[in-house]
Amino acid sequence: MQRTAFWSIGCCIALASSSAAQSFNYADFTNTTGLVLNGNATQTGVALHVTSPLTTQKGSFWYSTPVNVAAGFDTTFTFRIAVPTGNAGADGMAFVIQNDPRGTAALADSGSDIGCYAEPTSAAGTAIANSIAIEIDTYQIGAPWNDPDANHISIHTNGTGDILGSETYSLGLYSPAANMSDGALHTLRVLYQPGTLDVFLDSTTPSLSVSYSFATGGTWTAGGTVGGLNLIGGNSAYVGFTAATGGAWEAHNVLSWSFGPLVSNPTSYCTAGTSANGCVAAISANANPSVSFAHPCTVTVGNVEGAKSGIIFYGLAQVATPWASGSSSYLCVKAPTQRTGTQNSGGTIGQCNGILALDWNAYQSANPTALGVPWTTGISAYCQGWYRDPPAPKTTSLSNALALTYVP
Numbered sequence: 001m002q003r004t005a006f007w008s009i010g011c012c013i014a015l016a017s018s019s020a021a022q023s024f025n026y027a028d029f030t031n032t033t034g035l036v037l038n039g040n041a042t043q044t045g046v047a048l049h050v051t052s053p054l055t056t057q058k059g060s061f062w063y064s065t066p067v068n069v070a071a072g073f074d075t076t077f078t079f080r081i082a083v084p085t086g087n088a089g090a091d092g093m094a095f096v097i098q099n100d101p102r103g104t105a106a107l108a109d110s111g112s113d114i115g116c117y118a119e120p121t122s123a124a125g126t127a128i129a130n131s132i133a134i135e136i137d138t139y140q141i142g143a144p145w146n147d148p149d150a151n152h153i154s155i156h157t158n159g160t161g162d163i164l165g166s167e168t169y170s171l172g173l174y175s176p177a178a179n180m181s182d183g184a185l186h187t188l189r190v191l192y193q194p195g196t197l198d199v200f201l202d203s204t205t206p207s208l209s210v211s212y213s214f215a216t217g218g219t220w221t222a223g224g225t226v227g228g229l230n231l232i233g234g235n236s237a238y239v240g241f242t243a244a245t246g247g248a249w250e251a252h253n254v255l256s257w258s259f260g261p262l263v264s265n266p267t268s269y270c271t272a273g274t275s276a277n278g279c280v281a282a283i284s285a286n287a288n289p290s291v292s293f294a295h296p297c298t299v300t301v302g303n304v305e306g307a308k309s310g311i312i313f314y315g316l317a318q319v320a321t322p323w324a325s326g327s328s329s330y331l332c333v334k335a336p337t338q339r340t341g342t343q344n345s346g347g348t349i350g351q352c353n354g355i356l357a358l359d360w361n362a363y364q365s366a367n368p369t370a371l372g373v374p375w376t377t378g379i380s381a382y383c384q385g386w387y388r389d390p391p392a393p394k395t396t397s398l399s400n401a402l403a404l405t406y407v408p
Contacts, residue, residue, distance in 0.1 A: 062240030072262025115242030273329025301385030306347030310387030
């Protein structure tokens with residue numbers, strides 16, 4: 001850990017101790033507290049086997065507490081689908097959002113129904129009702145499913161009715177170039193911003209994006225509209241996974257999973273000081289950070305005095321106290337704080353064209369014992385810029401501050 005005293009602000013370790021409500025993060029599954037496993041789903045080592053590589057398996061697991069989905073959410077999981085040598089591999093798995101009457105006991109048919117759909121001959125109530133599923137389909141079957149291939153992602157819903165496996169009930173479909181059942185670790189992120197559902201497969205840009213609302217539903221690609229879901233309290237549902245095998249089989253493993261509410265853009269707060277040359281430094285970031293480093297996060301302090309030594313520091317709580325007697329700057333980050341590397345603002349002396357910048361992901365990766373590590377979804381870091389300003393009180397000035405809130 002970098003432990004440095006500066007401008008009378010102490011730096012020390014303080015770990016984030018809890019995540020925000022409606023958030024959870026399983027870095028692995030050595031501990032399955034908070035999960036309900038059904039059918040052939042088992043925990044082994046660090047992984048959850050939704051099914052083992054055996055014939056006619058089916059399994060599901062659910063987070064035991066309903067979570068708010070209507071307001072928006074961001075969830076990411078890693079999975080590995082491994083096909084035994086000499087076997088065709090089948091059938092796939094799904095991330096499912098549901099308010100089925102069975103709740104956390106929900107599990108449907110095996111084979112190409114991948115644990116959430118049902119056969120046409122199955123009894124009513126077999127399929128998971130009142131749900132939407134993002135299926136990872138690894139086996140092609142004709143009527144009545146009409147799969148386009150043996151390697152695709154499709155978003156299925158039948159509104160409040162039983163969810164069905166036919167592509168007639170798909171809101172959108174994506175066939176990746178990469179083989180999802182190649183035994184490699186893959187990452188899938190599902191981002192719901194009310195009105196839009198985005199799916200990211202091994203990418204920071206959406207692989208599939210559809211118009212959808214839990215309140216009003218969406219439009220099937222085959223034509224026709226479908227309603228939304230009947231949510232618990234009008235906003236919540238159970239979230240989890242299903243998978244199945246049939247006459248052919250494969251292992252369906254989930255190795256990590258995080259879920260959190262939709263978080264707005266980084267927000268600035270507090271008051272920036274005015275430097276001796278009239279510069280008012282302003283801090284910003286391109287995005288909130290991700291616990292899985294799913295996207296870049298760069299913190300920038302602009303409008304800094306040119307050619308000055310400066311630094312970006314952060315803490316885990318806000319404060320607003322005068323920086324020094326006669327100073328227009330405020331200290332906006334409560335101790336303990338963590339300073340990052342000293343840098344030169346660049347630009348021109350006497351002008352307000354200097355910049356301080358921090359690659360947040362790179363810094364956190366390179367400093368595994370820094371303040372706040374390990375980060376969890378929903379936890380915030382509060383950042384501020386400091387730079388040399390010899391004519392000012394305490395010979396320094398500060399920018400305003402920025403709240404970064406971790407997403408999955």
